[in-house]
Amino acid sequence: MPLVRCENRGQGSVIEIIEPTMGGLMKSLNPRIIKESFALFEPRAEEISAYFYGRLFAENPRLRAFFPPAMDRQRSRLFHALREIVWSLDSPDTLSAFLSRLGRDHRKFGVTREHYDAMGRALLATLRKFGGDSWTAEMESAWRAAYATAATMMNEAAEQHAAEQPPWWTGEVVGHELRGPDIALITVRPEHPLPYRAGQYVTIQTARWPWMWRPYSVANAPRPDGLLRFHVRAVPAGWVSGALVRDARIGDSLLLGHAAGAMTLDPDSGRDILCVAGGTGLAPLKALVEDANDRGLRRDIHLLVGARTPAELYDLRDLHALETDSPWVRVVPVVSDDPSFDGMHGRVPDVLDRFHDWSDHDVYIAGPPEMVQRTVAALDDLGVPAARIHHDRLDR
Numbered sequence: 546m547p548l549v550r551c552e553n554r555g556q557g558s559v560i561e562i563i564e565p566t567m568g569g570l571m572k573s574l575n576p577r578i579i580k581e582s583f584a585l586f587e588p589r590a591e592e593i594s595a596y597f598y599g600r601l602f603a604e605n606p607r608l609r610a611f612f613p614p615a616m617d618r619q620r621s622r623l624f625h626a627l628r629e630i631v632w633s634l635d636s637p638d639t640l641s642a643f644l645s646r647l648g649r650d651h652r653k654f655g656v657t658r659e660h661y662d663a664m665g666r667a668l669l670a671t672l673r674k675f676g677g678d679s680w681t682a683e684m685e686s687a688w689r690a691a692y693a694t695a696a697t698m699m700n701e702a703a704e705q706h707a708a709e710q711p712p713w714w715t716g717e718v719v720g721h722e723l724r725g726p727d728i729a730l731i732t733v734r735p736e737h738p739l740p741y742r743a744g745q746y747v748t749i750q751t752a753r754w755p756w757m758w759r760p761y762s763v764a765n766a767p768r769p770d771g772l773l774r775f776h777v778r779a780v781p782a783g784w785v786s787g788a789l790v791r792d793a794r795i796g797d798s799l800l801l802g803h804a805a806g807a808m809t810l811d812p813d814s815g816r817d818i819l820c821v822a823g824g825t826g827l828a829p830l831k832a833l834v835e836d837a838n839d840r841g842l843r844r845d846i847h848l849l850v851g852a853r854t855p856a857e858l859y860d861l862r863d864l865h866a867l868e869t870d871s872p873w874v875r876v877v878p879v880v881s882d883d884p885s886f887d888g889m890h891g892r893v894p895d896v897l898d899r900f901h902d903w904s905d906h907d908v909y910i911a912g913p914p915e916m917v918q919r920t921v922a923a924l925d926d927l928g929v930p931a932a933r934i935h936h937d938r939l940d941r
């Protein structure tokens with residue numbers, strides 16, 4: 546376990562990871578000071594993130610190549626990560642789980658200790674600058690200890706993970722089927738088996754956009770041949786999804802990050818299942834239905850498939866085949882924006898009360914973030930306990 550040395554040398558604070566003492570580090574944390582000072586920075590998140598990366602690249606030009614050309618998402622990720630860390634500082638298990646995941650994820654970016662040191666220096670310099678007259682020596686040492694702890698935990702997780710899994714997998718596109726002008730079903734064969742559980746997502750990088758990783762759920766349960774299927778919609782500012790839908794060809798290589806996400810089946814629950822899909826959010830839910838079938842769980846499954854128009858019900862043929870093969874599965878298409886549709890009308894959260902009591906079901910939801918939020922609220926109103934409602938955020 547690495548130990549961290551934090552010291553002030555004139556203007557520049559130095560953070561070096563040298564050898565083990567996580568217990569000591571955790572003790573030196575000062576969550577109250579960190580939380581109070583973070584409140585100073587939050588309203589200026591965008592400006593601070595832009596300054597931070599500007600400073601990082603000015604001081605370490607080589608690091609620029611590790612980031613995508615467009616930095617907007619990266620900037621919001623910085624504050625998202627800081628917020629998670631700050632708010633879990635006095636909850637060691639949550640902090641450790643979050644940082645472990647982050648450390649593992651960062652392997653695919655080729656991050657090393659040297660990078661952590663450079664980031665730490667740029668972060669401290671940024672906070673000092675934006676803290677202005679409110680910045681105190683106490684804040685300085687609290688933030689140095691917090692950063693050092695975070696970097697140490699991420700490093701440890703990365704090293705541990707390196708012993709178990711590669712930083713990424715290469716995969717070959719072996720199927721590419723357009724199911725509309727902007728939706729493609731893409732099948733990828735990883736060069737080596739990529740372990741995952743049904744319902745999880747992996748990140749994908751295309752040759753066209755180096756360093757840009759985007760998450761997509763695997764749309765099938767794990768199979769003996771290791772093939773992975775993805776449902777991708779090309780969205781206006783979606784560089785990777787655009788490349789996958791419009792440019793990818795059979796035989797192309799992609800990079801795949803390791804699997805993540807907690808929306809997986811509880812095989813021991815015994816309860817019936819409701820899956821609520823919005824658009825390509827269908828992908829992980831289809832994998833869950835397959836998984837339930839593969840495991841021989843004969844639980845009633847309702848799969849509500851929301852789309853704006855009938856043409857966007859892009860996978861209906863396969864879903865009906867699944868329904869025919871598995872009489873315990875019922876697929877219900879729901880269309881929101883076309884009154885001429887010959888089936889159920891409305892937005893998925895608004896139709897939930899029309900045909901069943903879901904209060905004793907396990908519920909899985911995937912789709913646009915607002916649809917997911919509204920579905921959770923609707924289920925809450927219908928008496929489904931929060932612990933039985935499962936969903937993951939894919940927009941990180």
Ligand SMILES: NC(=O)C1=CN([C@@H]2O[C@H](COP(=O)(O)OP(=O)(O)OC[C@H]3O[C@@H](n4cnc5c(N)ncnc54)[C@H](O)[C@@H]3O)[C@@H](O)[C@H]2O)C=CC1
Nearest residue numbers: 761762823824825826828851852853881892912913915916
């Ligand atoms: N491709 C993948 O592997 C996965 C994608 N997702 C997410 O699923 C989403 C799919 O987007 P699209 O296919 O463009 O879906 P979309 O925008 O066409 O909407 C699909 C359905 O959600 C409903 N909906 C949309 N906004 C709503 C709102 N504010 N309130 C209530 N209902 C609403 C629509 O009425 C429609 O029934 C994306 O946000 C994506 O990140 C989630 C998991 C996996």
